[in-house]
Amino acid sequence: MGLSTVVRSLRVLEAVAEHQPVSVGELSKIFGLSESTMRRTLRALKVSGWLRADPLDATRWEIGAWVFGVRPTALRNTRLFPAARELMIRLRDAPDETVLLSVPDALNDMVVVDRVDCGHAVRPFHAIGDTSRQYATAPGRAVLAHLPVPEADGLVTGGLDDRGAPIATDAAELRAELRHIRDRGYAVDQNRHRPGVCAVAAPVLDHDGVPLAAVSVSVPEYRFGPVRLDALGQLVKDTGARITARHCN
Known part of the structure; x- marks a missing residue:
């Protein structure tokens, strides 16, 4: 060659x-x-x-792992970080819970690229650069749900394995859940991906409406419940929409 x-x-x-x-x-x-x-x-x-x-x-x-460690640093030079950071802090302050910004990579994983910690002594920890299978987490499902249907369906069909995820997922059930997430505007993980940790996530979209990231609130299971879910979901959904607007302007 x-x-x-x-x-x-x-x-x-x-x-x-x-x-x-x-x-x-x-x-x-x-x-x-x-x-x-x-x-x-x-x-x-x-x-x-x-x-x-x-x-x-x-x-x-x-x-x-070095691939994932480099990506967050590179992304800090894009428009996504300045568009998201202030709004992530506001989102953190409303419920006083940890907020994450995650992006999809070329391997159909989600990568944590920014984090704003809450003030609680007990809180979930997510290292910058942490990765997870896209279908296995609330941020990943928020992204999948807002992809064009043929692309999302291809990822669901070809990407359901247990590598990097502790749960098995049925493709038909996941497609139904993605439709529900798209209608509602946010995804929920109730103690499914990480024991003792719950999350609510919404997408950040580009100019064409394609998801380029997800913003999420990560909460210990004992501070999470049905009453709090609706409020967190709306907060995260609104924050995702505001980051989208800032990024696209």
Whole structure:
């Protein structure tokens, strides 16, 4: 192929993201390179944190955690952060609960890119860069529910696995829930993704109405209940709409 080392490494990184978990042999065929050359490239990307061996099969490769750590820093230079930050603080102050901003990535995961902590001594903790399967959380479902139907359906059909999520999900049930979320304007996770933690999330949309992020309130289960749900849902929905308006202006 005649690729320089740097260009080859970037191309390999892109290929792993597209085909993961992927073997050395499969990557060698994609690039027309020897397996020994491919192993050297993979090892270099592993040492730098960009790739890692699949926890379920050490002969296959997948994207590493460094990808998710870099993304929040890069996003701080976009219009999303200044549009969202002040409104996230206002949302935090209303119920005094932790507020998160999460974005979808190319791997059909959600990545936490910003957080405003509440004043309670007991509160859920979400590290910047934390990832979760899109269908498994309130922010992810808020995003899925507002994608164009064919795109959302493709993700639901092709993305329901247990990697990174402690719950199994039925595709038909998820489609019905996504329709309900779209009608209501926000998604709810009641102690489903993380034990003892509940969340309410709403989408942030771009100029074309496509979701580019989700804003959410994360609450310990003992401070969450049906009476509080409606109020939190409306607050989160309004905040998502306000961030959308600021981002699009």
